Amino acid sequence: MRTKILATAIVATAALTLSACGGSDSGGKGDNAAAAEVKGGQKSGQAIVLDQAKAKPDLALTDTDGKKYDLLKETKGRPTLLFFGYTHCPDVCPLTMSNVALAVKKLPKAEREKLRVVFVSTDPARDTPKRMRSWLDAQGGTDFVGLTGDFNTIEAAARPLGIFIEKPKKEKDGSITVSHGAEVVGFSPKDDKGHWIYTTEATADRYAKDLPKIIEGRNP
Numbered sequence: 001m002r003t004k005i006l007a008t009a010i011v012a013t014a015a016l017t018l019s020a021c022g023g024s025d026s027g028g029k030g031d032n033a034a035a036a037e038v039k040g041g042q043k044s045g046q047a048i049v050l051d052q053a054k055a056k057p058d059l060a061l062t063d064t065d066g067k068k069y070d071l072l073k074e075t076k077g078r079p080t081l082l083f084f085g086y087t088h089c090p091d092v093c094p095l096t097m098s099n100v101a102l103a104v105k106k107l108p109k110a111e112r113e114k115l116r117v118v119f120v121s122t123d124p125a126r127d128t129p130k131r132m133r134s135w136l137d138a139q140g141g142t143d144f145v146g147l148t149g150d151f152n153t154i155e156a157a158a159r160p161l162g163i164f165i166e167k168p169k170k171e172k173d174g175s176i177t178v179s180h181g182a183e184v185v186g187f188s189p190k191d192d193k194g195h196w197i198y199t200t201e202a203t204a205d206r207y208a209k210d211l212p213k214i215i216e217g218r219n220p
Contacts, residue, residue, distance in 0.1 A: 045206045057157035079115050085097075085119060086180070096184060097141050102208070104211070124154065164179075190217035
């Protein structure tokens with residue numbers, strides 16, 4: 001199994017690069033990029049505030065109970081964190097989900113009940129509902145939503161957000177290369193649009209500090 005890195009370019013006062021899933025056996029890097037405008041300066045790990053909010057994907061996939069999950073319907077009016085990754089990921093995906101899970105556990109019960117954390121597979125052929133549920137639980141995300149389904153549908157939903165993923169590729173040696181951006185997109189409950197992006201540098205403490213504001217629909 002190998003993981004490629006895909007980078008997303010963020011254009012602001014100074015250019016920033018969003019990290020993507022890394023730690024591959026081959027150390028390979030991708031060069032896909034998209035441009036978005038961000039507000040103000042941004043220190044390592046802090047939320048990137050988008051000048052132009054991103055529409056929440058119109059996405060219907062299968063959840064970890066094997067049932068249809070309509071993202072727009074199920075998360076309407078709720079603060080939502082959306083992440084595209086896969087369960088065989090060696091480092092970035094489990095780290096990101098565990099950081100978010102640690103932060104969520106620090107929230108009061110009322111805030112936890114409002115928040116939705118959604119993990120969408122970039123390797124749906126291997127990420128069955130059962131495997132995703134077990135994997136999310138292992139990261140501490142027992143209340144997280146896991147979605148899997150048609151790859152083309154998933155890729156089309158990620159692209160407008162500036163997150164690039166490529167269809168998993170089986171190499172000659174039998175390994176699987178999975179390439180995907182690894183940004184967490186935060187959607188406001190006020191307009192159901194994505195206003196914030198977190199890179200892989202965001203820590204559990206950073207999420208814990210920011211989530212109460214995101215839940216209220218305010219900039220971190």
